[in-house]
Amino acid sequence: MNEVPTAPAGFVETLYLQWQVDQLNAAYAAALDDKRFDEWPEFFVEDGRYVVQSRENFDRGLPLSLIALESRGMMKDRVYGVTQTIYHRPYYTRHVVGPARVLPAQVGDEGGLVRAQSHYAVFRTRPGDASEVYNVGRYIDEIVRTADGLRLRSRRCIYDSEMVLNSLIYPI
Numbered sequence: 515m516n517e518v519p520t521a522p523a524g525f526v527e528t529l530y531l532q533w534q535v536d537q538l539n540a541a542y543a544a545a546l547d548d549k550r551f552d553e554w555p556e557f558f559v560e561d562g563r564y565v566v567q568s569r570e571n572f573d574r575g576l577p578l579s580l581i582a583l584e585s586r587g588m589m590k591d592r593v594y595g596v597t598q599t600i601y602h603r604p605y606y607t608r609h610v611v612g613p614a615r616v617l618p619a620q621v622g623d624e625g626g627l628v629r630a631q632s633h634y635a636v637f638r639t640r641p642g643d644a645s646e647v648y649n650v651g652r653y654i655d656e657i658v659r660t661a662d663g664l665r666l667r668s669r670r671c672i673y674d675s676e677m678v679l680n681s682l683i684y685p686i
Contacts, residue, residue: 528616535614535630535657538664543609543634546685551597554685555589559658562586563668566686569651572672580682592685600683607648607684608637627667628657634671636686638679649673649686 538557545553558564567579583589612633619627631654638648651673658667671686 531628532614532616532630534664535616535628535632535655536611538657538666539611539614539632539653543611547607547609549684551593551684554593555586558586558589558666558669559660560586562589562666564589564666564671564685565669566671566673566682568676569672569674570676572670580678596683596685602681602683603640605638605640608639608645610635610637611653626659628655628659628664630655630657634686646679648679649675649682651675651686 542554542557545551545557555562562585564581564583565579566581570576571578581592583592614630614632617629617631619629631652633652634650635647636649637645639645649671651671654668654670654672655666656668657664673686
């Protein structure tokens with residue numbers, strides 16, 4: 515009789531954590547694609563960080579980024595700007611986010627901190643026009659467990675493109 519193979523120690527917990535991160539990413543993408551921008555800051559802890567940076571600057575360790583928000587309050591200001599003050603030709607976005615790769619804990623990580631990376635592609639469609647690739651890259655995340663579930667402590671959107679089409683208005 516063949517023995518049924520068993521999962522390595524910690525496998526189920528790791529798989530469940532990856533599923534939770536994937537669910538966080540799916541909810542994040544759906545909120546942005548549905549233009550529920552008021553919900554966007556709620557994916558972060560109060561002092562969460564959101565950075566959109568070119569791959570070139572990231573790889574070279576250069577701090578320059580297109581967007582660098584250092585708190586949920588700054589994100590709410592961004593939402594106000596996007597929804598109330600910035601006028602542009604309307605468009606829809608569609609985020610496609612790959613499965614998360616949950617990374618091993620590092621020395622100095624406090625308990626409950628989850629590090630993960632996911633690839634993303636954002637497509638843009640203007641009404642009456644063709645869809646186009648808007649932004650492609652990877653999320654580098656630090657995620658914490660809260661009473662309300664997983665929340666982002668930090669999301670770095672490291673985009674591969676050397677140029678960003680027009681201006682970056684909606685969150686990536």
